[in-house]
Amino acid sequence: MKTNEYLTNFYNHYDENSRLVSKHGTVEFLTTMRYIEKYIKSGDRVLEIGAGTGRYSHALARQGYTVDAVELIEHNIDIFRQNTRADEKISVIQGNALDLSAFPDNQYDMTLLLGPLYHLYTKEDKQQAIREAIRVTKQGGIIFAAYVISDGCLLDEGFKRNNINVAAYLRDGLLDSETFAAKSEPKDLFELVRKEDIDDLMGVFPVTRLHYVATDGCALLIRDEIDAMDDETFQLFLQYHFTTCEREDLWGITSHAVDIFQK
Numbered sequence: 001m002k003t004n005e006y007l008t009n010f011y012n013h014y015d016e017n018s019r020l021v022s023k024h025g026t027v028e029f030l031t032t033m034r035y036i037e038k039y040i041k042s043g044d045r046v047l048e049i050g051a052g053t054g055r056y057s058h059a060l061a062r063q064g065y066t067v068d069a070v071e072l073i074e075h076n077i078d079i080f081r082q083n084t085r086a087d088e089k090i091s092v093i094q095g096n097a098l099d100l101s102a103f104p105d106n107q108y109d110m111t112l113l114l115g116p117l118y119h120l121y122t123k124e125d126k127q128q129a130i131r132e133a134i135r136v137t138k139q140g141g142i143i144f145a146a147y148v149i150s151d152g153c154l155l156d157e158g159f160k161r162n163n164i165n166v167a168a169y170l171r172d173g174l175l176d177s178e179t180f181a182a183k184s185e186p187k188d189l190f191e192l193v194r195k196e197d198i199d200d201l202m203g204v205f206p207v208t209r210l211h212y213v214a215t216d217g218c219a220l221l222i223r224d225e226i227d228a229m230d231d232e233t234f235q236l237f238l239q240y241h242f243t244t245c246e247r248e249d250l251w252g253i254t255s256h257a258v259d260i261f262q263k
């Protein structure tokens with residue numbers, strides 16, 4: 001099976017539209033939106049690469065921003081189009097984060113790469129996607145690049161929920177037996193990284209890091225407890241999370257991280 005066939009198969013049967021809707025699922029969305037809103041300015045043009053069903057794209061278009069979106073999987077684009085309201089200034093095309101030649105250089109004030117790096121398996125491909133995101137962004141523009149973080153996933157999907165068989169992963173070489181660093185191939189769907197891998201990827205780019213954020217912190221690990229919170233407790237949890245999500249001593253526990261940098 002080719003890379004895109006694994007992905008197509010996965011997203012054709014995955015309820016991507018609902019992923020961020022549960023209480024614990026909103027933590028990642030609300031955190032990312034908080035940082036987007038910190039930097040976005042009236043009249044800004046936004047590109048979302050790997051837009052999925054358009055949660056971020058539609059939220060921003062509904063706030064009046066002009067949004068272009070690129071998405072690899074037709075099934076997600078169909079749902080993206082169904083979710084589009086008549087008053088949104090928004091476009092979506094089918095395309096690949098590795099080749100954004102449909103878009104000129106220096107076009108966007110803000111570029112969101114929130115997903116494709118989850119599914120690129122070599123350093124070269126990840127850097128190519130980041131290079132393309134930087135190329136289409138204006139000088140001074142802001143770029144958000146999201147990753148799946150291996151330790152958070154291993155604790156949640158592995159030791160807690162048994163969706164990942166840690167012993168089998170070690171046996172099959174998907175986890176390094178000395179360091180527990182992860183290694184994926186297209187058939188594994190998700191590429192899991194650590195902060196040092198992200199620093200290594202980013203070292204070649206002439207950009208300035210503004211924030212490195214543990215987007216969902218411990219939210220997936222304590223998903224049942226979060227979903228059971230009353231609204232007041234959940235607001236308090238969010239306040240705690242927003243206050244601590246840039247703390248270095250909490251970076252490893254997160255399942256997702258977003259690297260926010262300026263061109």
Ligand SMILES: C[S@@+](CC[C@H](N)C(=O)[O-])C[C@H]1O[C@@H](n2cnc3c(N)ncnc32)[C@H](O)[C@@H]1O
Binds near residue numbers: 053115119
């Ligand atoms: C986890 S979803 C995130 C969707 C959306 N950005 C969000 O955060 O809600 C990842 C998305 O990236 C898309 N994707 C994966 N690889 C891609 C690539 N090489 N180019 C463009 N999109 C890609 C997937 O099809 C999927 O819709």
